[in-house]
Amino acid sequence: MAIDADGLISPPFDFNHADVSRFSPEVTGRIAINSMCERLGWSSLGGRRLLDFGCGVRFATTIINLEMEIDLYAGVDTNAAPISWLKENVRDTRLQFHHLNMRSTMYNPAGVTPTVETLELMQLRNFDAACMFSVITHQEPEDAELIFAMLRRCAPRLYFTALIDDRVRGYVEKDPQNIGHLSAYSTERLKEMLRRSGWAVERSFPPGFFQQTAFICSRAG
Ligand SMILES: C[S@@+](CC[C@H](N)C(=O)[O-])C[C@H]1O[C@@H](n2cnc3c(N)ncnc32)[C@H](O)[C@@H]1O
Structure with a gap:
């Protein structure tokens, strides 16, 4: 059943890695949300607006x-x-x-390239923070940088995870036959992309429980 009498939902989709999906979405979702809140210095999502x-x-x-x-949760995805x-x-x-028809080699090859104002024009503004879990892991550099720049207009802080490998020269596709399946970045390259998009890295955290390397950024300038 998609929605039961108590209003609980059970969406018929699973976009997570097998190591995550062997647990229920609520188990790993709660761990990820609680960890993000703690790292952002929030006691919970209570009273917060999250994109x-x-x-x-x-x-x-x-x-x-x-x-x-x-207070408010706004979810955006390219998958309709x-x-x-x-x-x-x-x-x-x-x-x-909100559906964003953004082109993605892996998820939405027929999509289009949004402008830096697109999310703002969708009235997605004034959030306390924006987050991305396992999203930059599937982006080529141009798309990742555009996403960072779009989100800067929506929130003063950004929490995201990424596949970091400091042995690579900047960026590499770890599965070259499937572009966007495993996009890895060096810390330096990611920081450079963030800086160009108007973000400063506050802190980073090594990979942990159900989460890759995580970054907290704040709007620069
Ligand atoms: C591995 S899943 C992670 C989903 C969710 N963040 C989580 O942790 O459960 C990656 C998600 O990012 C979405 N995505 C990838 N590229 C995107 C883009 N350019 N714009 C919006 N959504 C995108 C995919 O459709 C997919 O739902």
């Missing part, structure tokens, strides 16, 4: 099914199917969902 870019369905499922407090499912099945007005 989740490349949202999939995991955090929406976690917030709803575990009755987490939050989960977004339309969430729009149809989620009744909780604290959560909203």
